[in-house]
Every structure is written in structure tokens, then in C-alpha cells.
Amino acid sequence: MAIDDLPPLRDVIARHNLSARKALGQNFLLDLNLTAKIARAAGDLAGADVLEVGPGPGGLTRGLLAEGARRVLAIEKDPRCQPALAEIAEAYPGRLQVIEGDALEIDPLEHLSPPIKIAANLPYNVGTELLVRWLTPKVWPPVWSTLTLMFQREVAERIVAAPGSKAYGRLAVLAQWRTDARIVMSLPPGAFTPPPKVSSAVVHLTALPEPRYPADPKVLERVVAKAFNQRRKMLRAALKGLHPQIEDLLVEAGIAPTERAEQIPLEQFCALARLVAAR
Numbered sequence: 286m287a288i289d290d291l292p293p294l295r296d297v298i299a300r301h302n303l304s305a306r307k308a309l310g311q312n313f314l315l316d317l318n319l320t321a322k323i324a325r326a327a328g329d330l331a332g333a334d335v336l337e338v339g340p341g342p343g344g345l346t347r348g349l350l351a352e353g354a355r356r357v358l359a360i361e362k363d364p365r366c367q368p369a370l371a372e373i374a375e376a377y378p379g380r381l382q383v384i385e386g387d388a389l390e391i392d393p394l395e396h397l398s399p400p401i402k403i404a405a406n407l408p409y410n411v412g413t414e415l416l417v418r419w420l421t422p423k424v425w426p427p428v429w430s431t432l433t434l435m436f437q438r439e440v441a442e443r444i445v446a447a448p449g450s451k452a453y454g455r456l457a458v459l460a461q462w463r464t465d466a467r468i469v470m471s472l473p474p475g476a477f478t479p480p481p482k483v484s485s486a487v488v489h490l491t492a493l494p495e496p497r498y499p500a501d502p503k504v505l506e507r508v509v510a511k512a513f514n515q516r517r518k519m520l521r522a523a524l525k526g527l528h529p530q531i532e533d534l535l536v537e538a539g540i541a542p543t544e545r546a547e548q549i550p551l552e553q554f555c556a557l558a559r560l561v562a563a564r
């Protein structure tokens with residue numbers, strides 16, 4: 286079955302002269318079956334508003350709309366993509382709004398109505414920066430219910446990493462403290478035009494109603510940043526300066542002061558953050 290009646294993305298790109306620009310991290314997905322699959326990974330879209338960041342020529346946008354999103358609000362930095370996106374808006378009357386701009390400078394979430402899902406295939410550095418922002422709003426639960434985001438495979442692994450692995454660090458703690466995070470799809474470089482140098486993966490994050498374990502977000506962030514900043518050092522050395530009795534607090538949190546950050550499960554980081562905040 287055709288996903289929509291719009292022309293193939295290769296034609297759209299040729300007609301609008303959308304040659305990929307490296308500076309904007311442009312690696313496009315042109316297979317509409319694949320973009321529909323990514324849209325389905327975002328969960329049930331019927332009745333949901335979707336914020337899409339970096340729609341480019343609109344492959345994922347078309348997937349999200351075809352999969353039944355109530356409304357898609359898309360932010361795209363490259364003005365050359367606007368005519369292609371306008372054609373999609375015309376094919377889905379009243380359901381696609383496009384904002385031209387930088388997603389790092391505009392936050393249009395307040396224009397959407399819950400349930401809100403966020404979906405994006407973004408350049409790696411922009412995606413990580415936005416992920417951290419979406420994971421650290423002023424209040425929790427956040428306005429969004431899920432994030433479905435494409436990352437370099439190596440970054441995706443850092444988001445879902447378990448303690449004891451090399452990939453385990455701040456990103457894992459931050460993401461897993463407040464969400465259920467899973468890799469739902471792996472994509473080889475050849476899935477993109479032009480192909481990037483490395484493989485990619487889609488991570489789906491579902492906001493938990495409350496963080497997994499109690500802790501003050503700022504204190505937890507401070508503890509985890511310091512612990513992983515010198516990840517090869519024993520925690521009693523890495524956390525020096527955080528608290529005058531840090532060794533005692535580590536023991537009280539059930540952490541051997543000779544352990545390294547890489548070994549410490551989220552629950553113990555939260556216990557330590559509570560003790561640091563209380564004393």
C-alpha cells in the first residue's frame with residue numbers, strides 16, 4: 286500500500302535541489318517504508334501531537350502523518366527544505382505546521398497539546414544536546430510522553446548502557462533515572478543518503494511519571510558529573526571536595542569507596558545524592 290500520494294523523496298530532492306549539506310548534518314532517509322517504521326516505533330500516534338526536529342525533505346514527517354499523528358509541528362533550520370515541506374502540509378490539510386529555525390533556540394512545546402511525542406533524526410551533537418534538555422525540564426513529569434530519536438549507534442548505546450560497561454556514564458544515568466530507554470531499531474550507514482561513516486540506532490524513551498528513585502536533580506547531576514569526570518579513579522578520590530565526609534557517605538549509600546563510577550548502579554547514585562543533600 287502506498288504511504289501517501291506524494292512523489293518519491295528522490296524526486297522531491299531533485300526538484301527542490303536539496304543536495305545534502307554536511308554543515309547541517311544532512312543524511313536523509315529516503316525509504317518511506319523505513320520512515321513509517323520509525324514513526325511506528327514512536328507508539329500510537331492517533332490523537333497525539335508530534336514535535337519533529339529537523340524534518341529535512343520530510344521522509345519521517347510523512348511517516349508520522351501517514352501513521353496518524355493528530356498534528357506535527359516541525360522545526361527545520363535549512364530554508365531550502367520549506368517548499369518540500371509545504372507540499373506535505375498541503376497533502377495533510379491542517380495537520381503539519383513548519384517553523385523555520387534552530388531547534389536549539391526555539392522551544393515550541395507550549396504550542397502543542399498532550400499527549401505530546403517528540404521524534405527526530407538529527408545531527409548527532411544537536412540530538413544529544415536536545416536530549417539532555419528534554420530530560421532536565423524544570424518540572425517532572427515533562428510535557429512530552431515519549432522521545433523517539435535517531436543517534437549514532439555509539440551514542441544510543443551510551444543512553445541504554447548498564448553499570449559495568451564502558452558505555453555507562455552520565456547520559457545513561459540521566460536517561461534511565463527518569464525514563465524507560467530502549468534501542469528499538471538499528472540502521473546501517475547505507476540506510477541514509479548520503480551514508481554517514483558510522484551505524485545509527487533509534488532510541489525510544491518513555492517518561493516515567495516519577496524519577497525511578499528519589500533524589501534532588503541538581504545534586505544527582507553534581508555527584509554523577511564528578512564521579513564520571515574521572516571515571517578511572519576510585520570514587521573516594523573522584524568525589525573528593527563534594528562533601529567533607531564523602532567516604533562515610535559512600536559507605537552509607539552501600540558503595541565501597543574503592544569502586545569506580547562505572548560500577549555504580551543508578552539506585553546507589555541516588556542514595557548518595559540524598560545523603561549529600563541531607564548532610
Ligand code: SAM
Pocket residue numbers: 309310311312313314315338339340341342343344345360361362363366386387388389405406407408411
Ligand atoms: N529528518 C530527515 C530525514 O530523516 O531524512 C532529515 C535528517 S538530517 C540527519 C537532519 C536534519 O536536521 C536536516 O534537515 C538539517 O537541516 C536539520 N537540522 C540540523 N540542525 C538543526 C537545528 N539546530 N535545528 C533544526 N534543524 C536542524
